[in-house]
Amino acid sequence: MVSDKTRRSAFIEKNLGLVHSCAGRFRGRGIEYDDLYSAGCMGLIKACDGFDESRGVCFSTYAVPVILGEIKKLFRDGGTVKVSRSIKELGLRINAAREHHMKLFGTEMTVGQLAQELNESPEAVALAIRASMPAMSLTPENDDGEDRQMDIPVDSPEEELADRISLEEVLAALPEEDQQLIRLRFYGGRTQSDTAKLLHTTQVQISRRERKILKLMREKLLDG
Template structure:
């Protein structure tokens, strides 16, 4: 059983990290942070360590869900034309990268492709996920967009399902996925650790990603 006060204190940085994603979008930062703290407490109270997840992994979707709820209940968000254009470019480049490499780009990789800072790339990706409102005002160079409000429970289910699917893989395949996507190793570094060639890692990685996607759909 977690000590709630201690767990909250140790994970406030996680709340700040989540709240900062929505800074400058029409709601005061203190309100974003407060909602995130509510999400953190909910996550701590419902966390089941036996699932094999870290508290931080479990908590992030719940924290984000509470913060997004502010936008659902309180209105919409304005974004600039420049951000919308960068968002469209980010979406195109991310799709191209996925097609060529069999995986989604890391934020640092996407930022390099776009020629922007990682923070800007993250903001562009977040904006690309916002459904455009019918009241968007193109004449004034900005659009009104609603923050998506996916259920935190759905996100948690996705995380837990992915974790379970990875655990069910053969040891070598599981290590490949862990090295590539959780430890951010390059294909060459992964090949060296697993006693494979870079080409073998690339081919196996693509097959595993397809398999995991099919299992999770």
């Protein structure tokens, strides 16, 4: 039997296209698309939890104003995404799962593996990972203004952070349509067929573009 939590996650993931549609309205207004998308995802989650189908209203009709409200709030807050308690708690669970997996297998878990392990949607996992990234500095200043190393109980945090930053930089340098494809596929957990529908193209074209983009990203990361 499918649990309510699983159905909720599947429903949220199914409607991520609404977030992309709403976030796209605010491109070029001074806030990065990733932050617009993160705020929109929070709005989608709120809409999902507050939706009452007995009122006879289509979900998209109800959800779009809620998503737009969260994005507009982002501008009022100066571009800062306020992280909910549930996202923070998921971030802690993700860190624990990653460390456990690393100790057992010596490899980093993918977003998909984390989602399956924690019974969460890939989008929620990606959002929690992104929200936790700027939470602390690796080299804060002490009272004398000198850098000191913070003791963080993870394996090679500097290398992990550097890898993430490098990946984000390479991704940000891609054309907008290529960024959207990669984010749908590997951050949003979408299949090639779903991505093709959202981007109004075919699965074959998505497959070809994806291989080409990943090859380019790999070359840039290796060159860096």
